Amino acid sequence: MSWNRKHLLDIYSLSKEEILTVLDTARGFKQVGRRSIKKVPALRGKTVVNLFVEPSTRTRVSFELAAQRLNADIINFTAEASSFKKGETLKDTIRNLEALTADIVIIRHSSAGAAHFLSRVVESSIVNAGDGAHSHPTQALLDLYTMRDKKGDLEGKEVTILGDILFSRVARSNIWGLQKLGAKVTLCGPPTLVPKSLESMGCKVTYDVREAISNADIINLLRIQHERQQHSMFPSLGEYSKLFGLNRERLAWTKPDALIMHPGPINRGVEIESEIADSERSVVLEQVTNGLAVRMAVLFLVNGGKGESFE
Amino acid sequence: MNAEKVAEDQLLFDVEKVHSMVVSMADAIKTYHASPDSLVIIGIQQKGVLVKESILRLLKQAWPSEEISTGELDIGMFRDDLGANPVPHIQPTSIPDHLDDMDVILVDDVLQSGRTTRAALDALRDFGRPRSVQLAVLFDRGQRRLPIQPDYVGQKLDIEDDQLIVVKSLEEDGGLQVYLALK
Numbered sequence: 001m002s003w004n005r006k007h008l009l010d011i012y013s014l015s016k017e018e019i020l021t022v023l024d025t026a027r028g029f030k031q032v033g034r035r036s037i038k039k040v041p042a043l044r045g046k047t048v049v050n051l052f053v054e055p056s057t058r059t060r061v062s063f064e065l066a067a068q069r070l071n072a073d074i075i076n077f078t079a080e081a082s083s084f085k086k087g088e089t090l091k092d093t094i095r096n097l098e099a100l101t102a103d104i105v106i107i108r109h110s111s112a113g114a115a116h117f118l119s120r121v122v123e124s125s126i127v128n129a130g131d132g133a134h135s136h137p138t139q140a141l142l143d144l145y146t147m148r149d150k151k152g153d154l155e156g157k158e159v160t161i162l163g164d165i166l167f168s169r170v171a172r173s174n175i176w177g178l179q180k181l182g183a184k185v186t187l188c189g190p191p192t193l194v195p196k197s198l199e200s201m202g203c204k205v206t207y208d209v210r211e212a213i214s215n216a217d218i219i220n221l222l223r224i225q226h227e228r229q230q231h232s233m234f235p236s237l238g239e240y241s242k243l244f245g246l247n248r249e250r251l252a253w254t255k256p257d258a259l260i261m262h263p264g265p266i267n268r269g270v271e272i273e274s275e276i277a278d279s280e281r282s283v284v285l286e287q288v289t290n291g292l293a294v295r296m297a298v299l300f301l302v303n304g305g306k307g308e309s310f311e
Numbered sequence: 312m313n314a315e316k317v318a319e320d321q322l323l324f325d326v327e328k329v330h331s332m333v334v335s336m337a338d339a340i341k342t343y344h345a346s347p348d349s350l351v352i353i354g355i356q357q358k359g360v361l362v363k364e365s366i367l368r369l370l371k372q373a374w375p376s377e378e379i380s381t382g383e384l385d386i387g388m389f390r391d392d393l394g395a396n397p398v399p400h401i402q403p404t405s406i407p408d409h410l411d412d413m414d415v416i417l418v419d420d421v422l423q424s425g426r427t428t429r430a431a432l433d434a435l436r437d438f439g440r441p442r443s444v445q446l447a448v449l450f451d452r453g454q455r456r457l458p459i460q461p462d463y464v465g466q467k468l469d470i471e472d473d474q475l476i477v478v479k480s481l482e483e484d485g486g487l488q489v490y491l492a493l494k
Contacts, residue, residue, distance in 0.1 A: 003398055004398075024401070025400075027401075027403070028387070028388070028402065028403065028404065029388075031403065031404055036437075040388035041388070042389075043393075300393075301398055303394050304393055305398060
């Protein structure tokens with residue numbers, strides 16, 4: 001058991017022990033979700049703010065429910081409805097939220113480093129819910145939770161991440177987290193989205209789908225984020241699907257017990273064939289359930305963490 | 312642990328002595344509850360679970376042909392000092408499906424302020440409405456801060472504030488030893 005952090009800003013700075021503390025704590029909170037009364041008073045009287053400057057539905061809803069299940073009061077603050085449109089700076093916005101006695105602020109922002117910045121200017125605990133292409137720690141933690149739940153200790157396990165890596169904070173956070181837990185990571189996708197330079201993160205990079213997936217214990221398919229790409233990085237979604245999508249033919253190349261994951265939302269027929277997404281091999285909905293437990297654990301831990309914020 | 316802590320914890324009660332305490336608690340439970348039909352024995356994580364297992368072994372010997380309902384309860388999410396003290400390690404909770412109209416015995420290793428018991432009562436409420444809840448503790452060291460009293464006690468202990476009772480389980484047979492340590 002090791003945790004004294006006031007913030008959760010990224011995965012990179014967490015130790016293996018801290019990651020395992022979150023995952024073990026999440027196991028306890030997952031049990032709460034199976035009870036007829038799915039609520040505990042761990043954050044009773046605390047105020048949590050969901051500050052989503054970049055649009056998101058599932059992460060916001062997951063955090064919202066997590067806070068409610070811990071008995072906290074939660075305020076949702078989104079870019080469309082907020083004072084950002086009136087020209088208020090992020091710093092002023094959060095100072096105002098703090099004046100409303102926010103104990104924990106969950107921030108989603110399109111700029112990398114937004115969460116780190118906020119942690120330096122306010123007293124509240126900051127939880128990063130995704131900042132640009134940098135980090136999405138709770139997504140990585142819920143992926144790790146799901147992998148560990150299904151496959152046990154991740155030491156030495158072969159994990160393949162297939163898809164849009166370059167623009168993906170999920171990919172980066174997964175790579176860091178997986179490496180801390182001792183997994184071997186292979187990246188695959190179109191060269192424009194999976195540059196060879198990613199080998200500097202300690203991963204194997206390949207453009208051969210068969211090579212990437214045939215030996216994998218876990219295959220994490222990442223969404224093609226067409227909305228994040230300023231200009232097209234490959235000719236068409238149809239071509240992506242044809243060259244890299246997980247279809248029945250390619251599924252036959254995989255180990256029979258290889259886990260199929262996807263952080264959602266799925267582009268059905270692009271990253272994954274519809275039928276496979278709904279098959280027993282896929283754990284996409286369990287990832288959603290685990291995400292709730294992991295976010296409860298994170299809110300619980302940062303609320304209790306008394307340590308100094310880290311740089 | 313405190314840096315000034317003495318090298319060895321002092322053995323307070325050996326396996327035989329602790330066993331005799333648990334026997335007396337199990338006997339008292341059998342005297343009060345004629346049969347295990349409505350009984351649910353719940354150990355409070357972590358050390359209360361060890362004591363619960365010891366009591367359960369004896370009750371199973373007394374009622375060999377009957378099933379005794381049992382569970383484990385973690386009270387970390389229900390503490391009243393969250394945010395003020397180091398964040399607690401959440402241990403698994405497993406409670407039988409039917410608590411309504413059952414007679415629950417909560418088991419813990421040490422009773423002092425009563426705050427753990429208070430948290431356990433709160434936690435239990437989310438699982439159902441037992442007909443009754445009793446409290447069994449291996450040691451009652453007094454110094455209560457809440458109006459909570461045990462129904463079954465292994466032994467009352469009057470020790471210094473800075474001393475800590477540490478229950479350890481012997482791996483071979485689950486026998487318990489008790490040590491005295493400094494906080």
